[in-house]
Amino acid sequence: MNIGVLGGGQLARMMAQAGSSLGLSFMFLCPDSHACAAPYGEHLCAPYEDKRAQEHLVKWADVVTYEFENIPLSLVESLQRQIPLHPASSILSVVRDRLPEKLLFHTLGIPTVNFAPVDSLEKLINAMEDIGFPAVLKNRTQGYDGKGQALLRKEIDLSAAWEEVGKAPCIVESMVEFRRELSIIAARNQNGDMVFYPVSENHHRDGILRLSISREDDPMQVRAKAKIISIMDNLDYVGVMALELFQVGDQLLANEVAPRVHNSGHWTIEAAETSQFENHLRAICGLPLGETSSAQTSAMVNLIGRLPVEAEIRNIPGASLHFYDKSVKTGRKVGHVTLTSDCSPEEFDLRLAALLQLAGEAELAGRKFFNSTPLTQCP
Ligand SMILES: Nc1ncnc2c1ncn2[C@@H]1O[C@H](COP(=O)(O)OP(=O)(O)OP(=O)(O)O)[C@@H](O)[C@H]1O
Ligand SMILES: [Mg+2]
Structure with missing residues (x-):
């Protein structure tokens, strides 16, 4: 099958990497001449509005998807009239705008700030x-x-x-003083079948995600799952969705929805039976969804504005390195590292601290994430 992707950044790149084992081919419509997904398919380097590029994509692709929500809505609407496209333009129009998005949460009885x-x-x-x-x-x-x-x-x-x-x-x-920031990622196909990943605990600095942690049996899993089910069912959603949440006390407030694969789910490449990228492709292609269970504790550290020495990362047991082949620029995500292991919590914290130091996250490196007081269980 041929997959057309709007956008050609690292999310499109990892989607195409996952798609190769499903025998899928990719074409990216992306105005950036340095699109880092380009080596994994054909790159249509043109403005999104370019009619010839759009025609080419529609002729070639069997289904179209997108890697981020800030693409012109009119483009998504126009393509959807000509070719299967997921998630649908009606969904994008709600979740790309913070006002209808918040109103949707309220309609579904999901609290927000x-x-x-x-x-x-x-x-x-x-x-x-x-x-x-x-x-x-x-x-x-x-x-x-x-x-x-x-x-x-x-x-x-x-x-x-x-x-x-x-x-x-x-x-x-x-501005809410949250205890933790979480996200849950799920995939849903056209039959309404759904699969869910364990929630990620996310740590931001300057508004940018730095670290995501996935614990076995997070106490907020059940509540987070109920919320994403209600959103996806309401929207008759097809594809992968991420729901970002603030945990205040034992309550979960919805922050926003991403109608796509999400940075906080990159750990699923190594640690889950089927990655978020593969499950997104499975959902939009009408294939059965893959198992999401993950046997191990895992953490993902973003590489932002700097590339650490590869050899130093390789020295950390259980570390898997992903460089995006992007030029280094302040504040730009240029790669990530996933840490997986079934070692002791003490040892995992030590390895994670070493990784965070290499990524320039000194403040987070001083914290213990796994060898600490257990989180309270919630029904
Ligand atoms: N109301 C709030 N109270 C406390 N922190 C907040 C609030 N809104 C945003 N933040 C912090 O800022 C981060 C970025 O905000 P938000 O998710 O709304 O923006 P964004 O630019 O769409 O982010 P992204 O697309 O990277 O998820 C949040 O993940 C959170 O850490
Ligand atoms: Mg956000």
Whole structure:
């Protein structure tokens, strides 16, 4: 089967790597001449709006998908009229915009932080009476890795923040003091069959994911799973979805949904029976979904803005290195390392600390993640 992908970054690249064992071929429509997925298929290097490139993709592909949500909605709508495409444009139109996305959570009875839509400085000032400080102002669309966001600490920040997010339609939401940040990834096919991965515990710095941990039997698994089932069923979703959550006490608040494979699920390549990338392809191609069970504890560390010496990473037992063949630039994700092992929690923490040091995450390297007080069980 031929798979057309909108975008040609590392998510498209890992999708194509997973697709080779299913005998799938790939074509990427991506305006970036250095698209790192290019070696794994044919690269249509053209603007998304390019009609000839679109025609070529439609002629060649059996099904089209995308690797990120900030692609023109009109393109997805137009392609979907000509060829099977997943997740559907109606789904993208909801989850790429923070306002309908939050309203969907509320319709389904899934709690979120307090929020208000704002489309002028005046409305922002008024909304702050309800929301309170600290808060975060987020552009409704086009955000990723914390971009298009401004922190609101006090009254005086409001005008600068409004400028910073581009005076565009936004939501303002209260800054929540969460105990943990989690995500759950699931795949659903056209028959409504679903599979779920164990939740990931995610650690961000400067709005960018640095570390994801997957523990055996996370106490929040059951609650997270119930939430993603209700969202996917409601949307009649096909493909892989990630739901990002804040754990406040024992309650889970929905942050956002990613209608695609997700950075916090990269550990599934090594540690799960079927990776998130393979299951996304299985779902969109109408194939049976693969087992998601993972026998081991695992952690994934992003390599951001620097490439550590390969040999030093290889010296850490259980470390699997993924470089994306991207040029190094401040704040850019250029690779990741997955650590898997059935060693003791003490030993796992030591290996993870060594890896975090090499990735430049000194603060996280000082913490114990596995050899610590057990997390409270929740029903
Ligand atoms: N209301 C909030 N309270 C506390 N922390 C928050 C809040 N909103 C965002 N954050 C922090 O900022 C990070 C990025 O925010 P968010 O997920 O909304 O943006 P994003 O740019 O779409 O991120 P990405 O696409 O990388 O997931 C969150 O993962 C979380 O760590
Ligand atoms: Mg996010």
